[in-house]
Amino acid sequence: MTATVNSPAVLASRPPVVVPASAPPLGLGTAVRHALVMASRNLRKLRGDPGQLLDATVMPIVFTLAFVYVFGGAIAGDTGSYIEYFMPGIMALTVTIVSRTTGVGLAVDFGTGIVDRFRSLPVARSAVLAGRIISDAVRMTIAQFVILAFAVLIGFRVHTGPLELLAAIGLLVGFGVALSCVSAVIGLTARSLPTVDTIATLWMVPLQFGSSMFVPVETMPGWLQAFVKVNPMTLVVDACRGLLSGGEVAGPALGASIWIVGAVAVFGPIAVLRYRVKR
Amino acid sequence: MNAAVQVDDLTKRFGGTPALRGVNLAVAPGEILGLLGPNGAGKTTLVRILSTLDTADSGTARVYGYDLVRDAHQVRALIGLTGQFAAVDKDLSGLDNLEIIGRLLGLSRRDAKVRAAALLERFDLVEAGRKVAGGYSGGMRRRLDLAASLVGRPTVLYLDEPTTGLDPHSRAALWDTVRQMAYDGTTVLLTTQYMDEAEALADRLVLLDGGRITAEGTTAELCARVRGRTMRIRPVDPADLPTVAATLVAAGLTGGTVVADAGQYQVPVNSDEQVTAVVWAIAACGVALAGIDTGTPSLDEAFLRLTQSEASLVAAGSEVSR
Numbered sequence: 001m002t003a004t005v006n007s008p009a010v011l012a013s014r015p016p017v018v019v020p021a022s023a024p025p026l027g028l029g030t031a032v033r034h035a036l037v038m039a040s041r042n043l044r045k046l047r048g049d050p051g052q053l054l055d056a057t058v059m060p061i062v063f064t065l066a067f068v069y070v071f072g073g074a075i076a077g078d079t080g081s082y083i084e085y086f087m088p089g090i091m092a093l094t095v096t097i098v099s100r101t102t103g104v105g106l107a108v109d110f111g112t113g114i115v116d117r118f119r120s121l122p123v124a125r126s127a128v129l130a131g132r133i134i135s136d137a138v139r140m141t142i143a144q145f146v147i148l149a150f151a152v153l154i155g156f157r158v159h160t161g162p163l164e165l166l167a168a169i170g171l172l173v174g175f176g177v178a179l180s181c182v183s184a185v186i187g188l189t190a191r192s193l194p195t196v197d198t199i200a201t202l203w204m205v206p207l208q209f210g211s212s213m214f215v216p217v218e219t220m221p222g223w224l225q226a227f228v229k230v231n232p233m234t235l236v237v238d239a240c241r242g243l244l245s246g247g248e249v250a251g252p253a254l255g256a257s258i259w260i261v262g263a264v265a266v267f268g269p270i271a272v273l274r275y276r277v278k279r
Numbered sequence: 280m281n282a283a284v285q286v287d288d289l290t291k292r293f294g295g296t297p298a299l300r301g302v303n304l305a306v307a308p309g310e311i312l313g314l315l316g317p318n319g320a321g322k323t324t325l326v327r328i329l330s331t332l333d334t335a336d337s338g339t340a341r342v343y344g345y346d347l348v349r350d351a352h353q354v355r356a357l358i359g360l361t362g363q364f365a366a367v368d369k370d371l372s373g374l375d376n377l378e379i380i381g382r383l384l385g386l387s388r389r390d391a392k393v394r395a396a397a398l399l400e401r402f403d404l405v406e407a408g409r410k411v412a413g414g415y416s417g418g419m420r421r422r423l424d425l426a427a428s429l430v431g432r433p434t435v436l437y438l439d440e441p442t443t444g445l446d447p448h449s450r451a452a453l454w455d456t457v458r459q460m461a462y463d464g465t466t467v468l469l470t471t472q473y474m475d476e477a478e479a480l481a482d483r484l485v486l487l488d489g490g491r492i493t494a495e496g497t498t499a500e501l502c503a504r505v506r507g508r509t510m511r512i513r514p515v516d517p518a519d520l521p522t523v524a525a526t527l528v529a530a531g532l533t534g535g536t537v538v539a540d541a542g543q544y545q546v547p548v549n550s551d552e553q554v555t556a557v558v559w560a561i562a563a564c565g566v567a568l569a570g571i572d573t574g575t576p577s578l579d580e581a582f583l584r585l586t587q588s589e590a591s592l593v594a595a596g597s598e599v600s601r
Contacts, residue, residue, distance in 0.1 A: 023356030030385075037382045044379075045370035048411040052370075113366040117427065120330045122355040123383045279333070 023122050031124035038118075038131025042105065043138060055101070056143035060094040061150050067214060068154065075215055083156045088168070088240035089213035090151075092233060094143045095172050096204045099179035102136045103187025103200040110278060111193060129275050133180045140176040144169045159245050168243040171256060175236045178260045179204070181267035188274035207233045232259035281344065283308040283435055283466035284329065289338035291324055291490075298324040300490040301338070306435075311457070311467040313481030315474075315582060321490040322470040323363065326439045329468070330360045342435055359433030361425050363440045369413035373404050373423050376412055380430040398426040403452070418449035425453065435466045442476060454479055474582055486585055494585045501585070510557050513543040513570040520544055522566055530560040548573070 046053050067090070072082030109115050109128065118128055148156075148165075158165050183200050190196045210224065211233035217225055228234050235256040242249035286304035290297070299321045306312045316322050327333040329340060331351045339346065345353040367376050374395050381391030399408045402422040407415060412423055421441065428436065438457065442450045457480055461467050471477055477484055478498050486494040486501070494501060512523055520537050523544045527535055532553060535546030548554050554573060561568065 023353055026352060034383055037379060040382075041368070041371070041375075041379045044375050045368065048370040048372065048375075048413070112369070113362060114368055116327075116330075116332055116362060117360065117366040117380075118383070119332055120355060120358060120360040121380070121383060121431065122352055127383070 026122070026124050031126055031130075034124040034127035035130035035134060038127045039134035039138065042131060042135035052101075053139070053142075056094065056098050056139050057146045059097055060090055060143065060147045063093060064090050064147065064150065064154075071214070080155060083151065083154060084245060085216075085241075086214065087148075087151050087156050088237050088244055089211075091144055091147060091168070091172055091240060092175065092213060092237050093208060094147055095140050095176035096179055096208060096233075098136060098140045098143055099176055099183045099204075100197070100200040101139065101183075102132055102180035103183035103185075103190075103196050104193070105132055105136075106184055106187035106275075107190070107193050107196040110188075125276070126272070129184060129271060133177060133184065136180050137173050137177055140173050141169065144172060160243060164243040168240045171236060171239055171243075171253065174260050175232065175256065178232075178263035178267070181264050181271055184271040185267050185274055188271060188278050207231055211237060213237050230255075232256055232263075235259065281308075282306060282341075283310070284340070284342055284468060286325075286329070286340045287338055289325070289328065289335045289340055291321075291328065291333070291335050293324075297490050299328075299335070302487070302490070302492055304485060304492065306466055306468055308466055309461065309464050310483065311461045311469060311481050313477035313484045314468060314470040314487055315472070315477055315484055316470070316487035317472070320487045322487055323439055325487070326360070326362075326437050326468070326470060330358060330437055331355055356431070357434045359428035359431065359436045361421075361428045361436070361438050361441050363443060367412045367420055367423050367427060370411055372409050372411055373399060373415070373419075373426075374408040376423060377427060377430055380427055384431045394430060398429060402426045402456075418445050421445060421449065421453070425456070429460075433465065435468070436460065438467060438469045440470055440472065442471070442473065450476070486582065488585075501582075508548050508554075509574050510546050510548050510554065511541075511543045511570070511572050511574070512546070512557070512561060513541070513568065515567040515569045517542040519566045522564060523561065526560050526564040526566075527557060530556055532557060532560070543570075 064086070067086055068079050068083050072079040072086070076082035076085055106129070109132075115128060119125075182203070186200045186203070187196050190199055210227050211231045212228060213233060217228050217234070220228060232255075235252040238252035239249055239256050241247060242252065282305040284304070284306040286302055289299050289302045291299040302321070302325060304312075314322055314325070324333065328335050328347065329342070331347055331354055334348055341347065342354045342357050345357070347354055367373075368379075371379070374392075377395035377398055378391045381394045382388065386394060396405075396408070399405050402425065404419060404422060404426070407419060412420060415423065421444075425438075425441065441457075442453055445453065454476070457467060457469070461480075467480075469477070469480060481498075483497055484495070484501055485492055514520060514523055517539070520539070520542070524535060524537060527544070527546055532546050532548070535544055537544055546557065548557065558571070561571070
């Protein structure tokens with residue numbers, strides 16, 4: 001071996017060791033800042049792999065084309081009136097699709113070992129989870145504007161005002177955050193990445209199809225109508241229809257809000273607990 | 280002098296399996312401690328506990344006096360960790376990887392960029408800095424991982440098998456970095472399975488086996504604990520092995536073993552007189568020899584003898600060429 005640090009001469013010549021000062025404690029402000037840095041980390045990944053934005057942009061456009069031009073005539077008589085009916089639905093569907101990323105992203109982070117790095121740093125424990133949900137909410141917001149722009153291109157018009165439009169997007173993203181909490185629990189519980197992906201997609205299928213998203217509720221059998229009417233998806237979509245095209249808003253919006261608050265209150269803490277124990 | 284890392288009677292079980300069974304350890308400030316041990320010895324478990332990623336079942340551990348559990352936040356402010364698997368974001372550039380950590384550690388956007396650029400330069404990653412880490416070679420990823428653990432200028436650095444899978448050039452470069460850091464006052468706890476790495480870097484070695492510390496000392500001290508040499512006698516015809524064995528036992532040289540796979544007989548010798556006696560005895564019995572040699576214990580052999588059971592020692596001994 002070459003001259004190593006083992007030799008007494010080298011040991012003696014080392015500079016004196018300075019005992020480090022203590023670190024400032026973590027406050028709420030720091031925790032918020034850490035979550036935002038973590039969210040910006042997730043969003044920066046879109047630069048390295050823009051394909052991660054396909055689910056929020058191309059997918060809803062493809063669904064819109066398929067539903068409006070394939071089923072539209074059959075469901076609503078003509079494609080023009082179906083666009084009017086369907087747009088709030090596809091906006092909500094987009095939010096559900098993007099919510100999958102919360103669970104998948106967390107599972108990926110645990111899989112690569114990067115979470116260990118963050119946990120070994122003096123960083124708020126909440127940062128990874130909160131950052132994930134924030135960045136997915138941002139993606140959901142981007143997705144809303146993309147799909148709206150496309151919808152306008154094929155003939156959709158907002159018949160109310162900009163405030164109503166913003167309220168609709170706010171409600172949709174709020175609903176998305178609630179879905180993300182559930183998705184997070186799945187991502188932090190299921191064993192492997194493919195399982196997370198499947199479950200995070202599958203659990204929403206009854207919500208998506210058992211709703212007023214694609215077709216009017218009146219044609220469904222009575223027992224199904226009972227489910228559809230309390231389905232948060234229906235409530236969110238109906239509220240958005242009211243907000244974008246005129247019609248009842250207060251009833252469905254209230255129901256949707258209760259669902260959103262309830263889901264966050266239940267699944268948020270479960271996700272936090274799962275995050276704490278997951279290795 | 281207070282220890283940089285002080286570990287007292289640490290135990291940890293996973294399910295029913297004990298991973299650590301009462302580990303005591305002290306690392307002096309500025310020291311490089313080599314933690315050696317076979318797979319499953321508990322090295323990674325110990326490092327994970329010392330990094331606050333896991334908690335021990337009993338016992339205490341402190342970093343500069345801060346308790347691992349009670350003062351976890353203070354401990355995290357002092358330590359850096361480079362794990363066995365490079366923990367970098369594949370979809371982010373090298374620069375972004377480091378900048379994000381700087382931002383998490385409270386640096387301003389500008390300072391985080393400056394720090395990231397300096398580390399990229401130090402680890403020879405400037406050209407690759409703007410490319411996503413997913414496209415890096417194994418060596419580059421390791422260097423980025425190490426750079427990431429240094430963003431916060433840790434006082435204590437844990438390196439968990441840092442050179443596994445690296446080519447010789449990258450290993451040497453990483454060794455230089457570790458030496459420089461130790462010289463600058465960073466305390467380093469290094470786990471490794473490579474004896475040459477431990478020999479090259481560590482001021483002191485600790486052998487962890489089956490969740491316990493089984494030996495401790497400098498390289499020279501550990502080698503001295505495994506006294507004596509081994510002679511290997513290989514007859515042309517392996518059928519002569521029993522004759523060789525009987526001859527040596529008759530000559531008073533006991534403790535030998537037949538290594539059938541290698542077609543050789545191994546016998547420990549403690550002095551030059553015994554070496555000579557072996558040669559005379561074999562010459563007198565008339566067995567034709569293909570080879571005979573004497574090996575002094577390397578750190579490899581010391582490691583094997585101090586950590587492994589007799590059976591696996593013999594099996595491994597046949598692979599040690601010296």
